Amino acid sequence: MNAIEKLQEVVARRHEYAKEWKNRTNGKVIGWFCTYSPVEIMYAAGMLPVRILGSHEVQDVTDRYLFPTLCPFSRDALAQGLKGRYDYLDVLTYARTCVHIQGTFECWRINIPTPFFHYVWFPNHVDSSQAMPCLVAEFVDFIQTLEKATGKSISQGALDRAIDLYNRNRRLMKQIYDLRKGENPPITGAECMEMVVASQLMGVEEHNKLLEELLEELPNRDLGRETGLRLMMIGSEMDDIVFVRMLEELGCTVVIDEHCTGSRYFWDEVLPEENRLAAIAKRYLDRWQCPAVAESFKNRFDRIIKHALDWNVQGALIYQQKFCDPHEFDTPHLQKMFKEHDIPTLTLEFDVTIPFGQFRTRIEAFLEMAGLEVF
Amino acid sequence: MTTKAKYEIRPLDCWQWGKELRMEAYRELTSGHERGKLLVLGCAASPYGLLAGLGDFVFLAGEPYGASVAADPPASIPAMEAYEARGYARDMCGYMRNFLGSMYLDKYYFTGGPFPKFDFIWSIRHCPAGHPKWHHLVSEYQGIPMTYIDDETWLTPDGDPQHRIEYVAGQYLESIEWMEKVTGRTYDDEKAIEAMRNYFHNEALWGEICLLNSAIPAPLDIKSYFALMPIPMLRRHEAVATQFLETLRDELKDRIANHIAAVPNERYRMCMMTPPPWSFLKIFRYLENFGVVFVGTYVYLINSGEVKFLFDEGKVIPAVAPEERPGWPQMKTREDLCRTIARWRAEHPFQSHMETRKKEMVILDKHWNAHGWLLLLNRGCVVMVAPMYDIQRHFQKHGIPVAMFEGNFADCRDMDETGVIDRLEAFLEGQGIQKLPEA
Numbered sequence: 001m002n003a004i005e006k007l008q009e010v011v012a013r014r015h016e017y018a019k020e021w022k023n024r025t026n027g028k029v030i031g032w033f034c035t036y037s038p039v040e041i042m043y044a045a046g047m048l049p050v051r052i053l054g055s056h057e058v059q060d061v062t063d064r065y066l067f068p069t070l071c072p073f074s075r076d077a078l079a080q081g082l083k084g085r086y087d088y089l090d091v092l093t094y095a096r097t098c099v100h101i102q103g104t105f106e107c108w109r110i111n112i113p114t115p116f117f118h119y120v121w122f123p124n125h126v127d128s129s130q131a132m133p134c135l136v137a138e139f140v141d142f143i144q145t146l147e148k149a150t151g152k153s154i155s156q157g158a159l160d161r162a163i164d165l166y167n168r169n170r171r172l173m174k175q176i177y178d179l180r181k182g183e184n185p186p187i188t189g190a191e192c193m194e195m196v197v198a199s200q201l202m203g204v205e206e207h208n209k210l211l212e213e214l215l216e217e218l219p220n221r222d223l224g225r226e227t228g229l230r231l232m233m234i235g236s237e238m239d240d241i242v243f244v245r246m247l248e249e250l251g252c253t254v255v256i257d258e259h260c261t262g263s264r265y266f267w268d269e270v271l272p273e274e275n276r277l278a279a280i281a282k283r284y285l286d287r288w289q290c291p292a293v294a295e296s297f298k299n300r301f302d303r304i305i306k307h308a309l310d311w312n313v314q315g316a317l318i319y320q321q322k323f324c325d326p327h328e329f330d331t332p333h334l335q336k337m338f339k340e341h342d343i344p345t346l347t348l349e350f351d352v353t354i355p356f357g358q359f360r361t362r363i364e365a366f367l368e369m370a371g372l373e374v375f
Numbered sequence: 376m377t378t379k380a381k382y383e384i385r386p387l388d389c390w391q392w393g394k395e396l397r398m399e400a401y402r403e404l405t406s407g408h409e410r411g412k413l414l415v416l417g418c419a420a421s422p423y424g425l426l427a428g429l430g431d432f433v434f435l436a437g438e439p440y441g442a443s444v445a446a447d448p449p450a451s452i453p454a455m456e457a458y459e460a461r462g463y464a465r466d467m468c469g470y471m472r473n474f475l476g477s478m479y480l481d482k483y484y485f486t487g488g489p490f491p492k493f494d495f496i497w498s499i500r501h502c503p504a505g506h507p508k509w510h511h512l513v514s515e516y517q518g519i520p521m522t523y524i525d526d527e528t529w530l531t532p533d534g535d536p537q538h539r540i541e542y543v544a545g546q547y548l549e550s551i552e553w554m555e556k557v558t559g560r561t562y563d564d565e566k567a568i569e570a571m572r573n574y575f576h577n578e579a580l581w582g583e584i585c586l587l588n589s590a591i592p593a594p595l596d597i598k599s600y601f602a603l604m605p606i607p608m609l610r611r612h613e614a615v616a617t618q619f620l621e622t623l624r625d626e627l628k629d630r631i632a633n634h635i636a637a638v639p640n641e642r643y644r645m646c647m648m649t650p651p652p653w654s655f656l657k658i659f660r661y662l663e664n665f666g667v668v669f670v671g672t673y674v675y676l677i678n679s680g681e682v683k684f685l686f687d688e689g690k691v692i693p694a695v696a697p698e699e700r701p702g703w704p705q706m707k708t709r710e711d712l713c714r715t716i717a718r719w720r721a722e723h724p725f726q727s728h729m730e731t732r733k734k735e736m737v738i739l740d741k742h743w744n745a746h747g748w749l750l751l752l753n754r755g756c757v758v759m760v761a762p763m764y765d766i767q768r769h770f771q772k773h774g775i776p777v778a779m780f781e782g783n784f785a786d787c788r789d790m791d792e793t794g795v796i797d798r799l800e801a802f803l804e805g806q807g808i809q810k811l812p813e814a
C-alpha cells in the first residue's frame with residue numbers, strides 16, 4: 001500500500017482504527033467537535049484525538065433531537081453518536097464556536113452516555129487583549145478534566161512534544177499543498193482532503209510518517225489525468241470525499257481549499273514561548289479564522305484571495321452546509337471579492353446527502369463557462 | 376347560547392402613558408441627533424446604561440426593531456426582499472433580515488422617513504448565530520465604527536467561570552476606551568453608574584411585573600405585555616422607566632386585588648418559551664375564544680427582566696439590584712461598574728445553561744399556575760430552536776402538556792396560519808377545551 005492508500009484506509013475504517021489504537025496502547029480516545037479544540041493538549045494527555053464527523057448516509061435518528069434547521073453536518077455528527085458508532089470515546093469535547101454544533105454537543109451530553117464531557121469556552125472576541133488569559137484559564141480547566149479521565153498528569157515535556165509533532169504535521173501538509181502549485185499537481189483535491197481528514201482521526205506521529213512517505217512518493221507520481229480547470233474550494237465543514245472525486249472527474253482539479261477539513265484547520269503553527277499554554281492559546285486566537293468566530297470578513301478574506309492567487313486558481317467553488325449561518329453571511333462577499341479578481345464562482349448548498357445529478361449539471365455548466373474564459 | 380363573562384376586564388390606566396413612552400423611544404432615533412444625542416445600535420440584551428458615560432444617547436436594539444417590522448407584512452416583505460436581493464440567505468435570523476432590509480431600503484419603520492444613521496455600534500454578542508456579522512454589515516454599509524463584547528458566558532457545568540467574568544469585565548473596560556476614542560468624548564463614570572443603577576432596578580421591576588401574572592385571573596394579557604415591553608427593553612437605563620414600571624406594577628396589584636382580568640373567561644393558562652410569530656399575533660386573541668390566556672414568555676422574562684430562581688425551594692422571586700445583594704460591592708469606579716456588569720450577566724438567568732434553564736421553566740410553570748406551554752419551532756432563529764425537542768421531552772417528563780408548531784417568528788411568508796390554528800385547536804381539544812359559545 002502506498003501512503004495515500006494508507007491514509008484512505010484510516011478514513012474509511014476510522015472507528016476500527018480508533019478501537020485498534022485503544023487496544024494497542026491501552027490509551028484513551030477523545031472525540032472533538034470543531035477545529036478550535038486544542039489537539040496539542042489532548043495529545044499531551046496521551047490520548048487519541050478524533051474529530052467527530054458525519055457519514056453522509058440518509059438517516060432519521062436525529063429527527064427527535066435536533067430541528068432540521070440545524071446544519072446537516074451537526075445532525076449527521078449527532079446521528080453517529082446516536083447509532084453508537086462512537087461508543088469507544090472516553091471524553092467528548094467541544095470548543096465554543098458555532099451554535100449548531102454546540103447543539104449537537106449539548107444533545108450528546110444529555111442523550112449519549114460518555115464517561116467525560118468538557119466544553120472549552122473559547123473566547124470568541126479573539127482580537128481583545130482579554131481573550132488570551134481567558135483561553136489559558138480554559139485550557140487549565142480542560143487539562144484537569146483530561147487528567148481525571150486518564151489518571152495521569154500532563155507534563156511540560158509532553159506539551160512540548162505535542163507542540164512539536166503538530167507543528168511538524170502542519171509543515172508537512174503545507175509542503176504537500178505547495179506541490180499543488182505546479183502545473184500538474186501530483187495529488188488530487190480528493191486525496192488531499194483524505195490526507196487532512198486522516199490527520200483529524202489518527203495519531204499525529206503515525207500521520208507524520210505517512211506524510212513523509214507521501215512526500216517521497218509524490219515527486220515521481222504521474223496522475224495520468226488532465227489537470228483541467230484549477231479550482232479552489234471554500235466553505236463550511238466538508239468531508240464528502242465522494243463528492244470531491246465526482247467533481248474532479250468532470251474536468252477540474254481542486255488545487256487549494258479553505259475549509260475546516262483543509263487548510264483552515266492546519267495552516268497556523270504554535271510559536272514557541274515560555275508559557276506553553278499561552279503559546280497554544282495564541283495559535284488558536286490568531287489562526288485562520290472560521291466565520292463562526294471572526295466578526296469581520298478581513299482575516300479570512302485576505303488569506304483566501306492570497307491563496308487563490310498563489311495557487312493560480314481559475315475558478316472557485318463556494319459551498320456551504322444548508323442553514324450554516326456563519327458561512328451564509330460571507331457568501332455574497334466572497335462572490336464579490338472573486339469577481340473583482342476575475343475569478344468565476346459557483347455556489348452550492350450541501351445537505352447530508354448530495355443531489356449528485358443536479359450538482360453534476362451545474363458543475364459541468366460552470367466548468368464550461370469558466371473554461372471559456374481561461375483556455 | 377352565549378357565555379357570561381367570568382371576570383371583569385378593563386383597559387390599563389397607564390396604557391396611554393406606556394404608548395407615548397414607547398413611541399418617544401422610537402422617535403428619538405430620528406430627532407435625537409439634533410439635540411446632541413448619540414445614536415447607538417446594539418443587541419437588546421446589552422447593558423446599554425454604560426453608554427450614559429458619554430452623555431445623552433439613544434439606543435436602538437436591532438431585535439425589537441426587526442420584530443416591529445415583522446409584525447407588519449406590507450413593510451416586512453419588501454424589507455426582506457431588499458435583503459435577499461443582495462444575495463443573503465432566507466434562512467438566517469428573521470429579525471436581522473427585517474432590520475437590514477429596512478436599512479437597505481432607507482426606510483425607518485416608525486416614521487417612514489430615512490433609516491437612522493448611527494454614530495457607532497456597541498453591543499454584546501449574545502447570539503453566536505448572527506450578531507457580530509449583522510452589526511458588521513451595518514458598520515460597513517453606514518461606514519461607522521463598531522465594537523462588541525463577547526459576554527455569552529453560559530455557565531456550563533465545565534470549568535470555573537471566574538476567568539470568564541474577568542474576560543467580560545475587561546472587554547467592557549476596553550470598550551469604554553474605544554468609545555472615548557471614536558466619539559472624542561470624555562467618559563463620565565458617575566453618569567454611567569447612575570444609568571446602570573436604573574437599568575438593574577428596572578430589570579428587576581420588569582421581572583416582578585411578569586411574575587405578577589401568577590394571579591388567577593391573570594391581570595395582563597400577552598398582547599399588552601408585548602406592547603409595553605419596549606419600555607423595559609429600550610429605556611431601562613432611564614428614571615422615567617422606573618416611574619412607569621412602578622405605576623404599572625401597582626396597577627397590576629390593584630387589578631389582582633379586585634379580580635380584574637386580562638381575558639374575561641380565563642380557564643386555560645398557557646406560557647410561551649420564545650417570542651411569538653410577530654405577524655400572527657391575532658392567534659392570541661383567537662385563542663381567547665377558548666378561554667385561553669397567555670400568562671408569560673420565558674424569554675422576555677429573562678431578556679428585559681430579571682428574577683431569582685430558588686431551586687431548592689422550587690420557587691421564583693423578584694430579583695434585587697446587584698449592589699443590594701449580600702457580598703456584592705458598591706459601584707464607585709468604572710472598574711467596579713464593569714466587574715459588576717460582568718458578574719451580574721454571568722449569574723443572570725439569561726445565561727443559564729440549558730440544564731438549568733429547563734429547571735427554571737418547570738418552576739415558572741408552577742409559579743404562573745400554567746396548564747400548558749406553547750413551543751414555537753422557529754425557522755428564523757437557530758439559537759432558540761436548537762434545544763426545543765429536549766425541552767419538549769423535559770416538560771413531558773414533568774407531566775406538562777406542550778403544544779408545538781413550526782413557523783417563523785419574523786417572516787410572514789413562512790407561517791402556515793391555518794395549519795397552526797388547526798394544531799392548536801386539536802391540542803386544546805385534547806385538553807378538554809372547546810371554543811366558548813359566543814360571549
Ligand code: SF4
Pocket residue numbers: 071072073074098099100101236237292321323324325326327
Ligand atoms: S460553521 Fe456551519 S458547518 Fe460548521 S457547525 Fe456551524 S453551521 Fe455547521
Ligand code: SF4
Pocket residue numbers: 438468469470471502503504505506755756757758759
Ligand atoms: S438569538 Fe435568534 S432572534 Fe436573536 S439575534 Fe440570534 S438568531 Fe436572531
